[in-house]
Structure formats: structure tokens, C-alpha cells
Amino acid sequence: MGIIVEGLSKAFGSTKVLKNISFTIPRGETTVLLGASGAGKSTLLRMLNLLETPDKGTMSIADMAFNFNDSHNSRQLNKQACALRRKVGMVFQQYNLWPHMTVLGNLIEAPVVQGMPKEQATTKARELLERVGLSEKADAWPSSLSGGQQQRVAIARSLMLSPDVLLFDEPTAALDPAITNQVVEVIRELSHSGITQVVVTHEVEFARKIASKVIYLEDGHIVEDGSSDHFAHPRTEAFRRYLEH
Amino acid sequence: MLDLFLNATLMTLGLALSSLVLGMILAGLLALGELSRFRLLRYLTISWVTLVRGLPEILVVFFIYFGVTHLLFLLTDEFIEISPFTAGTVALSLIFSAYASQTLRGAFMAVPRGQSEAAKALGISSVRCFYRVVLPQAWRHALPGLGNQWLVLLKDTALVALIGVTDLLRQAQLLSSKTYEPFTWYATAGAIYLVITLISQHCLDKMKQKTSQHIRTVDV
Numbered sequence: 001m002g003i004i005v006e007g008l009s010k011a012f013g014s015t016k017v018l019k020n021i022s023f024t025i026p027r028g029e030t031t032v033l034l035g036a037s038g039a040g041k042s043t044l045l046r047m048l049n050l051l052e053t054p055d056k057g058t059m060s061i062a063d064m065a066f067n068f069n070d071s072h073n074s075r076q077l078n079k080q081a082c083a084l085r086r087k088v089g090m091v092f093q094q095y096n097l098w099p100h101m102t103v104l105g106n107l108i109e110a111p112v113v114q115g116m117p118k119e120q121a122t123t124k125a126r127e128l129l130e131r132v133g134l135s136e137k138a139d140a141w142p143s144s145l146s147g148g149q150q151q152r153v154a155i156a157r158s159l160m161l162s163p164d165v166l167l168f169d170e171p172t173a174a175l176d177p178a179i180t181n182q183v184v185e186v187i188r189e190l191s192h193s194g195i196t197q198v199v200v201t202h203e204v205e206f207a208r209k210i211a212s213k214v215i216y217l218e219d220g221h222i223v224e225d226g227s228s229d230h231f232a233h234p235r236t237e238a239f240r241r242y243l244e245h
Numbered sequence: 246m247l248d249l250f251l252n253a254t255l256m257t258l259g260l261a262l263s264s265l266v267l268g269m270i271l272a273g274l275l276a277l278g279e280l281s282r283f284r285l286l287r288y289l290t291i292s293w294v295t296l297v298r299g300l301p302e303i304l305v306v307f308f309i310y311f312g313v314t315h316l317l318f319l320l321t322d323e324f325i326e327i328s329p330f331t332a333g334t335v336a337l338s339l340i341f342s343a344y345a346s347q348t349l350r351g352a353f354m355a356v357p358r359g360q361s362e363a364a365k366a367l368g369i370s371s372v373r374c375f376y377r378v379v380l381p382q383a384w385r386h387a388l389p390g391l392g393n394q395w396l397v398l399l400k401d402t403a404l405v406a407l408i409g410v411t412d413l414l415r416q417a418q419l420l421s422s423k424t425y426e427p428f429t430w431y432a433t434a435g436a437i438y439l440v441i442t443l444i445s446q447h448c449l450d451k452m453k454q455k456t457s458q459h460i461r462t463v464d465v
């Protein structure tokens with residue numbers, strides 16, 4: 001089971017940002033969320049790990065089900081959100097590494113809080129750093145790394161809890177185009193491991209390289225939703241125009 | 246003579262350090278109040294800070310020492326004396342906290358939102374996130390400002406001589422009028438203030454180094 005979202009809506013004050021969104025993402029797919037600025041991509045992504053709470057709809061993700069149609073108790077939801085976030089990792093545009101901890105410290109913080117023995121966390125961290133090609137940087141400070149390296153550390157950090165789903169919000173927007181390929185490689189490698197990935201991006205080229213599925217949003221609606229061959233054969237006029245600009 | 250000055254130095258240090266501790270606690274509370282979600286609490290805190298910062302320091306000291314004794318008398322009809330040391334500590338920590346709260350508030354706001362969001366996204370609780378992620382970074386931003394305010398506090402302790410605490414300044418005064426050697430005694434007091442300041446400065450530099458070790462330094 002991957003991600004199933006039905007009738008999700010969200011408003012900030014009086015602006016409706018997401019309107020009745022439904023989609024299904026099978027396990028192991030790498031889905032790209034495209035759309036113009038302000039379309040609601042980040043908001044949608046942040047709902048998938050409950051950094052934003054939907055107003056309405058149902059959501060099933062990482063074997064947890066949520067129903068936002070009934071009135072819900074916010075304490076209860078908070079607890080569930082905490083549990084969910086251990087199975088749904090997130091990677092941010094600005095990396096958001098903690099600058100006062102070493103690379104290794106960044107990686108082991110969450111698993112150690114959650115009860116993993118420190119040695120075990122350290123071993124796992126070193127394996128993951130090797131996987132993203134940064135094994136020699138374990139003891140470096142984040143500020144001494146390049147943007148691409150920092151983003152790969154951030155990806156490794158989010159993999160420490162062995163998530164079922166990994167969310168990316170514009171992971172390459174702060175990077176040099178030449179460095180983007182480092183992130184492409186990591187995402188491709190991860191997609192072979194069976195993890196479900198959802199990637200928000202503005203860069204069509206980057207999207208083509210990683211996507212097995214694409215969702216195109218416009219003004220809070222899903223306009224196009226299909227496999228990666230929609231890049232070559234857009235079904236809607238709107239998506240075709242978006243790809244061309 | 247020497248032991249008199251030693252006692253006076255300890256008195257000054259005791260005043261300054263206890264005001265620092267109390268003042269830091271108050272400053273933390275005031276900073277939280279100013280960043281609070283509740284508008285009324287925000288306004289009350291801001292007004293309080295504005296009031297304290299708007300008054301001359303000596304007035305705050307007098308007000309706490311004489312004013313509060315009077316107030317207690319009016320309220321309880323009994324004459325309750327508060328010691329000059331206690332009154333001094335309370336007054337100095339009120340003054341310190343009014344300034345330090347501004348430094349703390351700025352320091353907390355200087356930590357980007359993404360820092361705690363990253364912790365949240367990893368299922369880390371907000372309490373844990375506060376003292377593992379936000380506090381260490383805010384501390385680094387706050388340290389230079391707090392260091393300055395500590396040095397100011399150290400010298401403000403001299404105000405308490407006026408309500409009868411035998412601190413460095415008052416001891417120098419007492420000895421001067423007894424021996425008619427004002428230069429010697431005031432210079433001695435000045436030298437001691439200076440030494441304490443230099444030691445503080447040194448400790449602050451050490452702390453600053455420690456909190457900035459992760460910042461890439463550019464050698465010129």
C-alpha cells in the first residue's frame with residue numbers, strides 16, 4: 001500500500017489553497033508534483049506528514065489512516081502525527097541541517113531520541129553516508145560542505161528512521177544546475193530500494209529524470225495525473241503549455 | 246584594610262552574580278511573554294519592559310528599597326524591613342532583565358523556522374527540539390549582547406551603595422572619608438572593577454569561541 005488521498009481540502013483564512021484533491025500513489029513509485037508558484041504543491045506535500053493539517057478529506061499513508069471529516073481531538077492527532085513522521089521523512093529546499101551538530105550528530109539525533117542505541121545509530125549513519133557518497137564527511141560541520149553535499153546529508157538524515165515514504169520540497173532549487181545530478185542519482189538509487197518518494201519541483205528537466213509518475217497541480221486542483229509518459233504525451237492543454245514554457 | 250576591600254569585592258560580586266541569575270530567569274520569562282500567542286500577555290510584557298527601560302536605574306533601586314517597604318506598610322500595617330542587599334538584587338535584576346529580554350527575543354527570532362521544522366519532520370518532540378536545536382543556536386546569537394549587559398550590570402552594582410550596601414564603591418567612600426586619601430581608595434576600587442571586567446571579558450571570549458566552533462572561520 002502506498003499513498004491514498006481522497007477529497008483533501010485546505011484553506012488558509014479565506015483563501016482555498018487545495019480543493020478536493022484525490023490521488024493514489026502505489027508503493028515504490030517516484031512521483032513528481034509539478035505546478036506554477038502558488039499552486040499549492042508545498043502545502044499538499046506538507047500534509048502528507050501532517051506539518052499542515054487538512055480541513056477535510058481522508059488520507060492513508062505508510063499504513064496509517066487519517067480521517068479529517070470528523071471533528072478530531074488535536075492532542076490525539078499530534079501524537080499520531082509524531083508516529084507518522086517517523087515513517088514519512090522530509091527533505092527541504094534549504095536543507096535545514098542543524099549547524100551546531102556535526103554531520104554524524106545530525107544523523108543520529110532523531111534515532112537516538114527514539115531509543116536506538118548510539119553505536120547502532122552511528123553504524124547506520126556511516127552506512128547511509130557511504131550510500132550518498134560522503135563517508136569521509138562524518139565529522140565535518142555542515143557549514144563546511146557545499147550545497148549539494150549538504151542536501152545529500154539531509155537526505156541521509158531523513159533515511160535514518162528507515163521511512164516508507166520520503167517527501168522532497170524543491171530539493172534542488174538552491175543548487176547549481178550541475179550539482180542537481182548528485183541529487184538525481186541519490187533519488188534514482190533510492191527508487192530501486194522500494195521506498196515511495198514524492199518530489200515537488202519547478203524544474204521540468206529534473207522531473208523527467210526521476211519521475212515514474214507525475215501529478216500536475218493548478219490553483220489547488222489536480223489537472224493531470226498519470227505515469228511518466230505524460231511528459232512525452234500530455235493529456236491536457238494546460239500541462240502541455242506548462243512543459244513548454 | 247585589605248580584608249575590608251576583599252569583603253567589599255565579594256559583596257559586589259555576590260550582588261552582580263545573584264542579579265545575573267535572577268535577571269536571566271526573568272529575562273527568559275519576559276522574552277517568552279513578548280513572543281506569546283496571547284495578545285494581552287504580549288502587551289503587558291512590552292509595557293513593563295518599556296517602563297523599566299524608561300526609568301533611571303537609580304530610581305528603580307530607590308523605588309524597590311523605599312517604595313516597597315512603604316507599600317508593605319500600607320498593605321499590612323506592619324513595618325517590614327527588606328535588607329538593602331535583597332532590594333538591590335531585585336532592582337538590579339529587574340533592570341538587567343528588561344534589557345536582556347530584548348537580546349533573548351532577538352536571538353530566538355534569529356533561529357530560522359526551518360530548523361525546528363526539520364526536527365518536527367523527524368518526529369522529535371517540541372520540548373526536545375527546543376533545548377537541542379533552538380536553544381544552542383539562540384545562545385550563540387545572544388551571547389555577545391548578554392556579555393555586554395553583564396558588564397553594565399557589574400558597574401550598576403555601585404548604585405546600591407546609595408541604599409547602604411557596603412560594596413566596593415561604598416567601601417572606598419568610607420575609607421576615603423576616614424583617611425583623607427580619596428585618590429588611593431577610589432583608584433583601588435577602580436582597579437578591582439577593571440580586573441573583574443577583564444576576567445569576565447576573557448571568559449566571554451572563551452564561551453564565544455566554544456559556541457562558534459561550527460562556523461567556518463576565514464583566515465585572513
Ligand SMILES: Nc1ncnc2c1ncn2[C@@H]1O[C@H](COP(=O)(O)OP(=O)(O)OP(=O)(O)O)[C@@H](O)[C@H]1O
Binds near residue numbers: 035036039040042044
Ligand atoms: N501558512 C500559510 N498561511 C497563509 N497562506 C499560506 C500559508 N502557506 C501557504 N499559503 C498560501 O497558499 C498558497 C499555496 O502555497 P504553496 O506554498 O503550497 O504553493 P507552492 O505551489 O508550493 O508554491 P511555490 O512553487 O512558490 O513554492 C499560496 O497562495 C500561499 O500564499
Ligand SMILES: [Mg+2]
Binds near residue numbers: 041042
Ligand atoms: Mg513551495
